[in-house]
Amino acid sequence: MISFLIKRLTFGLFVLLSLSLFVFFLFFVAPGDPARVVAGDKAPEAQLQQVRENLGLDRPMPEQYLRFVTRAAQGDLGFSYRNRQPVTDLIVRRIPVTVSLVFGGVLFWLALGVPIGIISARNPGTWKDRLGQVFILLGLSFPTFVLGMLALYTLYFLPRTAGFTLFPPGGYAPFLENPAKWAWHLALPWTTLALVVAAIYARLTRGQLLQVLGEDYIRTARAKGLTERRVVYRHGMRATLTPLVTQLGADIAVLLGGVIVIEQVFGLQGVGALAVQAVQNQDRPIIIGVVMLGGLFIVTTNLIVDLLYAALDPRVR
Amino acid sequence: MGQFQTRNQKATTEAETAEAGDAPVVVQRSSASLTFRRLARDPASVIAFVFIIALVAFAVGAPLVEAWTGHGPIEQYRETALSPVGLPVGPNAEFLLGGDQLGRDVLVRIAYGARVSLLVGVLASLLAATIGVTVGMLAGYFGGWVDVVLGRLMDLVMSVPFLLCALALVSVFGPSLPLSVSVIVFFSWTTIGRVIRAETTSLARREFVQASRSLGAGHGYILLRDILPNLALTIIIYTTMLIPNAIVFEATLSYLGMGIVPPTPSWGGMLAEAGANSIYLVAWWLVVFPGLALLASTLAFNILGDGLRDALDPSARGRAVLRKKKKTKG
Helix, strand or coil: CHHHHHHHHHHHHHHHHHHHHHHHHHHHCCCCCHHHHHHCCCCCHHHHHHHHHHHCCCCCHHHHHHHHHHHHHCCCCCECCCCCCEHHHHHHHHHHHHHHHHHHHHHHHHHHHHHHHHHHHHCCCCHHHHHHHHHHHHHHHCCHHHHHHHHHHHHHHHHHHHCCCCCCCCCCCCCCCCHHHHHHHHHHHHHHHHHHHHHHHHHHHHHHHHHHHCCHHHHHHHHCCCCHHHHHHHHHHHHHHHHHHHHHHHCHHHHHHHHHHHHHHCCCCCHHHHHHHHHHHCCHHHHHHHHHHHHHHHHHHHHHHHHHHHHHCHHHC | CHHHHHHHHHHHHHHHHHHHCCCCCCCCCCHHHHHHHHHHCCHHHHHHHHHHHHHHHHHHCHHHHHHHHCCCCCCCCCCCCECCCCCECCCCCCCCCCECCCCCEHHHHHHHHHHHHHHHHHHHHHHHHHHHHHHHHHHHHHCHHHHHHHHHHHHHHHCCCHHHHHHHHHHHHCCCHHHHHHHHHHHHHHHHHHHHHHHHHHHHCCHHHHHHHHCCCCHHHHHHHHHHHHHHHHHHHHHHHHHHHHHHHHHHHHHCCCCCCCCCCCHHHHHHHHHHHHHHHCCCHHHHHHHHHHHHHHHHHHHHHHHHHHHHCHHHCCHHHHHHHCCCCC
């Protein structure tokens, strides 16, 4: 168990290190002069030189990298080229929006995907299963932003033109100020994010459960006279949970991608929107910061998933 | 596979018998023709296949659409496609699918956009499959440290925030078609790589491989002549399944302004323009038609992929899913 966790932890650090090397060298070899972005296009050469010295851009590459990594490890990601604010502050300010989105999204998608998978697997070949299959196929095929735009059109705009407000056009309301308003604002983004990923879980749950329900020990459980409910949820789901948890770890990257798109569709000012704006502004420190944060998020979630995995499946312990 | 195939053969034999009268005629069919027959019996797959053919024709014939409507893909028809207040006009006799916010013909743009989607989708999937198959076969066949290194590499690529990395790459190199394809390839070869690795590992232990080796065959020969043909099914299925993901990936990049550079039409880009300033709220056709094109394409490829899986390997219903999701741990 301990050695398993140490292995996973080492791999997590390895991922972060590779990621930092990737972004750092990407921007080091990149065309374009950051000093010019900072000082403006018309700045004289002397001023550019000054900026380079201030930012340490005149130092040798390995030294710059080392400094970047040691500072990043302490939570210092440098300053935005555009408005000189610390990148860490800029990101932290936007985290509540993104975390709210992720939190609700995960909850919604599990609450949607797993039950649909179970219903499908319990009634294979029936209309319920067919419906589940259609849901799976549509979910797998629907691009997030198309679904989001359709949701906004049908659930915000059409009711609005009809004279009543069903859902807000987007935006964010802080949880602490008014939880109800918070949920109301995020309802559409949550559902959109969830619908697309839920399909993967529905398919996985259905496939796994179908296979598990064909196993001998399930027959034994039925032969013992257990109720169908108990057989499915106690005996069947227990074996189905492990691959589901594993999949959750693999899908965190997909989730982050979805978050960026959803923030764009619904005009949420989260971390993903920050990254998109930074790309448009060529604000490299912010891009580096967000990529590293994304990596950290994935690594941490995967560690939690590994812990869960170890708790659920005695074989890894 | 056996069960299904036998039943299938029996059915065809019976049909032939009925035709030929008393003399039972056994027709030997190739694996490809059997697969095709099985696929043809699944109406959903047939519709998906026909749709894909039509889509390809539509994309290839985009200049014909242009000639027929008389509207260029990036030309603006401010007089006819925009209302006097500057809003796009809806579908009408001249602009079958309406005009966009700059007065361009949505139909013509969708036709040219299909080229981008198909080109990127198919090209990226083929490249990703080539890399995935190569890496997977090497890792599975040689095992040992090769497997450890390549396996870790795949783990690494899979646990990276791919869209953010794509954004970083675009911010450095600027958006372009080749960059879109490279990014999609880089982040999607692992799915097929894992599957191929697992299959190769078990194939490499089989008797026919040992026999080949004892006859003096080299690694290259065994990999290409003995193992690769046995992976054909898996490769076809998973490559088909990569295509819809690649199409969505490209559209997402274009939607975020990181893919195809406007004014070149792409479905993702059209949707992004429709979303900017929420213009689509007053012009539904700007979302519905490109969105529908995108959805129908990914749906068609997904259905065909499922159908192919069932037709090529009927015993594997559901098994392929499990195999893909099973992650080697520890």
